[in-house]
Amino acid sequence: MFKRVKNWSANHLRSLVALALIGATFSLTSCFDDDDVNQIPQGAYVLIYQGSPDAPLLDVYANQNKVNDYPLDYTEGISYSPFYTGNRLFKFTTTNSLSSLLEKNFTLKIDSVYSLFLVNKVDQLDAVMVQDNWEDPNADEAQLRLVNLSPDAGNVELELSEMENSLVEDLEFGMASDFESLAPKVYNLTVKSKSSGETLVTASNIELLGNRVYTLILRGLEESSSQDDKLDLQLITNYINY
Template identity: 70%
Template sequence: MFKRVKNWTANHFKSWMALSMIGATLSLSSCFNDDDLQETPPAGYVLIYQGSPDAPSMDVYANQNKVNNYPISFTEGINYSPFYTGERAFKFTSNNSLSSLLEKNFTIKEDSVYSLFVMDKVAQLDAVLIQDNWSEPTADASQLRLVHLSPDAGNVTLEISDIEGNFVDDLAFGEASEFDGLSPDIYNLTVKSENSGEVLVTATNIELRGNSVYTLILRGLKTNANNETKLDLQMITNYINY
């Protein structure tokens, strides 16, 4: 496994942003424009993910400034973007509405990298800001963490084929495991209930590549879900060391 190095990404990450290669993922859409590539004041970098299964499409504001170009629906979000440092007031509203679904303050530190996850059912909507600390990527290793965003799945474990023991143990709703190292390969992933051992969801033939940092998201509902909100796994790429 990897030694975890806090905030190693300050210079590497800004250089990577300049190349517009931020958090590549099929489901996340960028909010960058040409102005974002110019010299900017001190900033932290935040990825925003909408993980509330029954919430409407959202707009996101930081200190009254709209963050997104397009509505953010369940399982969608905004790639890493620069945010001014200090305490920022985040507001989440229904698309094209000023009526707030959630307002919450988070502190952004200079040259730090974060993921902000909107979570829980809309009646209890919440958000959590997690600092993204990974080790410097190398060609002979991938890095992976699990984020638990399913309101009714209970505490979970993550098993990975060919890996002895659980890759993640006893992860509670709203929590994220640390990034850990894996050899680049194709794996089968199994999420189980910590209490009963029941298999909750699986994903097969998942390729993890070297020089890459990934987040595996457990999202959706175990019960009373439709096809769009059922319990499932989603992989996003946080960083690639080109």
């Protein structure tokens, strides 16, 4: 269960930026837009992430309003942006086409924060929205969750070095774990199959900083041999408590 978000201040909402993505080698890159929010309207904030490994370049609409300025490719996203509240129809189309690959309704609540993940292969395309609820981090802690966007990896668990128990024990495809508090330090990350115990993917020497909230995304295909859509990990920064 996700906790309810209460009393988001304008300062909090200005900090809702996806700052950095981490690729296969976990070297920092910058792929999400990073524009500051000058005036905070009463609305909801939504981050959109393209996790469908074989989808074409996409345009995204909320009702009739186009959301993205540039075509959205696999592993790319749109940082937290303000949306009108209420029932919103999200439509995903091939770039410069009006024909929908997927249309799905979501209800957005005032002063709430969400992540919208496009999931699965294009012939079974779907979108999953989760409410993003975290406690304000401080200099002595980071917060981390796992999102499972791999269609063929099955249920997974996440282990971190120097931790006796798994941070995430049994996460289904299309699901997000709760944000968990961690000591700021350098970790080795291991994602394993819950059913077989087999190691699926690892990442070494990943530094999690204090005052930050992160999402670790498992994406791609376990059975793929292509570098373009192989099983991999990607880290985004949801929030910095300045």
